[in-house]
Amino acid sequence: DTGYFTYDPGFTSTGSCESTITYIDGDKGILRHRGYAIDDLAEKADFLEVCYLLIYGELPNKAERDKFSADITMHTMVHEQMRNFYNGFRRDAHPMAIMCGSVGAMSAFYHDSTDISDPNQRLISAYRLIAKMPTIAAMAYKYSIGQPFQYPNNALSYSENFLAMMFGVPCEKYNVNPVLAKAMDRILILHADHEQNASTSTVRLAGSSGANPFACIAAGIASLWGPAHGGANEAVLKMLKQIGDVKNIPDFVNKAKDKNDPFRLMGFGHRVYKNYDPRAKVMQQTCHEVLKELNVQDPLLDVAQELERIAREDEYFVEKKLYPNVDFYSGIIFKAMGIPESMFTVLFAVARTVGWIAQWKEMIEDPSQKIGRPRQLFTGDVEREFKEVQNR
Ligand code: SDX
Numbered sequence: 352d353t354g355y356f357t358y359d360p361g362f363t364s365t366g367s368c369e370s371t372i373t374y375i376d377g378d379k380g381i382l383r384h385r386g387y388a389i390d391d392l393a394e395k396a397d398f399l400e401v402c403y404l405l406i407y408g409e410l411p412n413k414a415e416r417d418k419f420s421a422d423i424t425m426h427t428m429v430h431e432q433m434r435n436f437y438n439g440f441r442r443d444a445h446p447m448a449i450m451c452g453s454v455g456a457m458s459a460f461y462h463d464s465t466d467i468s469d470p471n472q473r474l475i476s477a478y479r480l481i482a483k484m485p486t487i488a489a490m491a492y493k494y495s496i497g498q499p500f501q502y503p504n505n506a507l508s509y510s511e512n513f514l515a516m517m518f519g520v521p522c523e524k525y526n527v528n529p530v531l532a533k534a535m536d537r538i539l540i541l542h543a544d545h546e547q548n549a550s551t552s553t554v555r556l557a558g559s560s561g562a563n564p565f566a567c568i569a570a571g572i573a574s575l576w577g578p579a580h581g582g583a584n585e586a587v588l589k590m591l592k593q594i595g596d597v598k599n600i601p602d603f604v605n606k607a608k609d610k611n612d613p614f615r616l617m618g619f620g621h622r623v624y625k626n627y628d629p630r631a632k633v634m635q636q637t638c639h640e641v642l643k644e645l646n647v648q649d650p651l652l653d654v655a656q657e658l659e660r661i662a663r664e665d666e667y668f669v670e671k672k673l674y675p676n677v678d679f680y681s682g683i684i685f686k687a688m689g690i691p692e693s694m695f696t697v698l699f700a701v702a703r704t705v706g707w708i709a710q711w712k713e714m715i716e717d718p719s720q721k722i723g724r725p726r727q728l729f730t731g732d733v734e735r736e737f738k739e740v741q742n743r
Contacts, residue, residue: 380626426482455569489516544706618679
């Protein structure tokens, strides 16, 4: 009892929860999914194996993995009428706006997987969302550049298929670069789940009312869009371009330290990590691999690495334990792959969908779960007498 309100034993109703999916030790920079370290998963597993792990709690054996992959592949196409949505958007609509609209609208098509009381429908909606997010995302990109939508290709892996739908065109065969497909797969793994972050908490809160999973994931996409959260990867690249040259870094670091200046170093700091974000390490290594494979010399990478070096030695950042997070290097990789900034957070949403839906499923299947009802500390006028307008 805090003197303000009694602690509610049914703590799920205050937005906090128990979970067995992801463990983070922010002080030690540890991230594990169902007990497996993110470094191991990023290096040794593929994204669909991690999806299986997050949903079922175990890494799949070969037969389980092949069946899961086949099941997901069978859901990669979207209802043909969903194509009509895109024509209703402006060509210059932000792709995250299209994702919010299109994913929410999936509940207008897939009525056979919106009954959350049915375990099979819960699973089918999870498979549909994991399978269709890359298709919906690639369609948003194609629409923005006036190119025809590309259908999924069942002969390709999840990440190969995503790249083919993004960059393939009907007039010629698209050859997927295996190094880029592996890099994309690893990036999806790094973004797959992250415990009770803002967007996952949004999905849980929306789902606690019994809303259908497509609507809940659309709510998660909306929350992820913010620059303090998933929108940071897009904001990092804008910041690196604004800095422009390593000689300008000290000025920006000073701006970030100035409490009167709203500027923050995008891609730095974290609500939980007070040590290096383990995902950022893998992302930086992937960044070097992709730029080497594509033979890209990006001066923004030089700016990013020098910014990290300077910030890591700066007393303010050391004292406040501010390190690069998952978003710091991802944008440089996406840029090298030819993905526009406006699509960076969309890729984060594609990856995070499995985390959202695994956490949603865990909550729905928890018999003690109640509708979410975060508490407040009321600090307003407790009671006042009404005044007629002439007396106000
Ligand atoms: C993601 O929660 C998750 O798990 C999210 C995520 C996921 O996978 O779902 O990890 C993904 O959202 C990563 C974060 C991406 N956002 C950014 O990179 C935006 C830039 N970062 C900041 O906006 C900030 O670090 C936050 C929003 C991420 C965290 O902000 P907090 O909660 O204020 O961080 P804090 O409490 O640790 O801050 C301690 C101090 C504060 O100053 P004081 O009040 O002590 O004086 O450090 C300051 C902050 O103002 N600070 C920064 C800073 N981040 C924090 N100062 C300058 N630059 C920064 N980037």
